[in-house]
Amino acid sequence: MPKTHSVPNAARCVLALAAAFACSVAFAASPAGELSICIDRASPAAQADARFADELARAAGATPKLHRYDGRGRGDDDFSLHDFKKLLGGDCRFVVGFPYDEAAGPLPRYLKATAPYARTGFVLVTRRDSPYATLASMPQGTHVGVAYDTLPNHYFRHHPALVRDIFEDENDSLAGVAGGEVAGAMLWRAAVAARFERAGDRDAFRLQPIDEDGSQWNLVALYGSDDDGAAAIFDAAIARLRADGRLARTLGAYAEAVGAAAAAQATAFAGRRASVRSHLRSARSCASPKKASKVPALFTQAQAGEGKSIYEAKCSFCHAPDLTGRAGPALKGKFFASPTHKYKVGDIFTIVAQNMPATAPGSLTQEEYVKIMAFILQQNGYPAGEQVLTFDAAKGSKTPLRYYGQ
Ligand code: HEC
Numbered sequence: 001m002p003k004t005h006s007v008p009n010a011a012r013c014v015l016a017l018a019a020a021f022a023c024s025v026a027f028a029a030s031p032a033g034e035l036s037i038c039i040d041r042a043s044p045a046a047q048a049d050a051r052f053a054d055e056l057a058r059a060a061g062a063t064p065k066l067h068r069y070d071g072r073g074r075g076d077d078d079f080s081l082h083d084f085k086k087l088l089g090g091d092c093r094f095v096v097g098f099p100y101d102e103a104a105g106p107l108p109r110y111l112k113a114t115a116p117y118a119r120t121g122f123v124l125v126t127r128r129d130s131p132y133a134t135l136a137s138m139p140q141g142t143h144v145g146v147a148y149d150t151l152p153n154h155y156f157r158h159h160p161a162l163v164r165d166i167f168e169d170e171n172d173s174l175a176g177v178a179g180g181e182v183a184g185a186m187l188w189r190a191a192v193a194a195r196f197e198r199a200g201d202r203d204a205f206r207l208q209p210i211d212e213d214g215s216q217w218n219l220v221a222l223y224g225s226d227d228d229g230a231a232a233i234f235d236a237a238i239a240r241l242r243a244d245g246r247l248a249r250t251l252g253a254y255a256e257a258v259g260a261a262a263a264a265q266a267t268a269f270a271g272r273r274a275s276v277r278s279h280l281r282s283a284r285s286c287a288s289p290k291k292a293s294k295v296p297a298l299f300t301q302a303q304a305g306e307g308k309s310i311y312e313a314k315c316s317f318c319h320a321p322d323l324t325g326r327a328g329p330a331l332k333g334k335f336f337a338s339p340t341h342k343y344k345v346g347d348i349f350t351i352v353a354q355n356m357p358a359t360a361p362g363s364l365t366q367e368e369y370v371k372i373m374a375f376i377l378q379q380n381g382y383p384a385g386e387q388v389l390t391f392d393a394a395k396g397s398k399t400p401l402r403y404y405g406q
Helices: 003-015 017-022 046-059 081-090 151-158 170-178 189-199 230-243 246-251 260-269 276-287 301-314 345-355 366-379 391-396
Strands: 034-040 063-069 094-100 111-113 118-127 143-147 163-167 184-188 205-209 216-224
Touching: 034 046, 046 063, 046 094, 046 189, 046 230, 046 246, 063 081, 081 094, 081 111, 081 216, 118 170, 118 189, 143 151, 143 170, 151 163, 151 184, 163 170, 170 184, 170 189, 170 205, 184 189, 189 205, 216 230, 230 246, 301 366, 345 366, 345 391, 366 391
Parallel strands: 034 063, 034 094, 143 163, 143 184
Antiparallel strands: 094 216, 111 216, 118 184, 118 205, 118 216
16 A cells, blocks of 8 residues: 555544544455455446445455456556556555456466456357257257357357357347347356346346356456465455355356355466466457457458459449549548448448449349458458358348458
């Protein structure tokens, strides 16, 4: 704790002896003090973390003092472990809601992690009345939704019978499940739980943890390695919360409470493979599906190549050979494919197939429209892949329209 804090706090203590619990005593090991806990306000689990922090402090016999930090970091960089060091040295004694996998390497010298208190990760969300509870039980051709640019986009490799529908985010995905557009969706549990709290429709859905690479995480609390009493305080408080069922209740739909035995086992595994930083990165990019790291491949190179010639013959007169626009607007770049428009690939394709060329709408074949679409996507930075784009897939595509170029 910084010295600057201790003076006014000490003064307050003297003035208000009867209300001693209101005083922030540095590293308040005494049960009567405040327990300062940091939570990431940028996380979809922020609300649940706050509730947990509150209960944790009370179970430790202390007054909760929550500090909300922004875990998104600066620019492209993650919130670094060094920033945690500063938090723990200043604003808080614990950082809770930290995803930490048992296979992750050791933390840096100045940080320690408690035993895990919960498990969270990606879940398969289906309607409550769905006959399918798992991916494996879904028949060939079943449509399953994923939020754009999240880890479960890769899980379809292990389930080739399933059809992937990409949605803008967790909300759109859940709407797809509710409306029967998809049989289920693979989503980050905290984001799903946050939406349940807003909409109050948890009972309409069923959640099942997904068993795939990197899909499940332990939640731990971090504390400074020079803070000797921290682990004991945390363990005692968690034991109380477990015993009376408060742990599970507080976590709600966000995560599953971990029992004492499982927690001990998970701790024993800690300290293998990989760097914490890379784990952190994957956990965080799971939690906030905003970084454009994995742009989906929707068409083949051959389609884009043929699309280029058709575009030049039918569209470039009005939209310019380099797609920057003339009589018609630009068909590539940040303004065409801006996230604020919330346009999907299917929306733009429908415009093209129904209204273009402006002088002769609908005059091209379905094939030709599809190839032009492949070319336009490629010009906006989408990668070519093995999947052939079809007319129906283009028309129904929920993939957000974005610009991935420079
Ligand atoms: C004769 C000129 C002309 C030709 C040829 C033409 N367009 Fe257009 N296009 C326009 C104009 C003008 C608009 C704007 C229309 C509007 O906003 O109502 C437009 C709009 C669009 C849009 C919507 C852009 C946006 O940001 O909403 C797309 C996509 C598009 N054109 C694609 C094509 C494609 C693909 C072709 C070739 C098959 C083509 N256009 C041929 C004039 C043309």
